[in-house]
Amino acid sequence: MHYVLLALLFALLIGFIAGLRAMTPLAVLAWGAMLGWINLAGVPHGAWSAWLGSIVAVVILSILAIGELVTDQLPKTPSRTVPAQFGARIVIGALAGAVIGTPFGHIFSAIGAGIIGAVLGTLGGSAGRGFLAAKFGKDLPAALIEDAVAVIGGFVIVYLAGASL
Template structure:
């Protein structure tokens, strides 16, 4: 049962990476730093280091700001999509490493990133249309879901 829950959480953090590429690694780092994700003695323990948490948090804030810019490319173009696959796999692997399921959790994180990228783009385009061409409500809503959902997932790891 634990393996299935770990894969589900890795899939979910991958969805977060699909919404915001750098949110998934940042919230996983915060989860490890706060003790929600036990990485002691694992290959991934460096993720809980304060410097890692600070750097990933800064990158997360920069991403949240740049996502609001009109010139930001679509998440579905190759570089953006690949970044989401990589960060989703990484965040999933970190969660999985807490339970010695690194590789399967990395795969689940990558699958989640695909789902989050495609679903997020669709929801965002519908929000754009519903707001008469105003992208901000959809963007801010997605930010809240990504950051809040990411922290929820990181916390839920502590309950497994």
């Protein structure tokens, strides 16, 4: 029971990060796997996600995550709540949930928690950023705070997930 709750909690949280920044969860999971914070290869049924710990995955996913952080600041970037953006966040939340749930032995329940987290992160992040932007009188400070929460929060979640095993 203990591992089920941990898997669901960490999947929900990493899904929430996907709602804030779609590429960040996979990038931080890749870094965490490469640094040995979370074991994706040496667990039952972990072979499917072990590729995330490779240097190639770390580099590609980091470039994509940094690119998203930059393009998010552009005025023509569509809202995260439009169907394509929202859908991508749900899919990545599900994938990230499955990855973080794998070492706990609860892939499928973690998929559902990752999806719920992505929905909450997408809607909550949009509302929170709008609130902060209104308080600051401009969007950039709110966006940078959200970036920091996504990146730092993602690394903390992955580290704590690995430490909980």
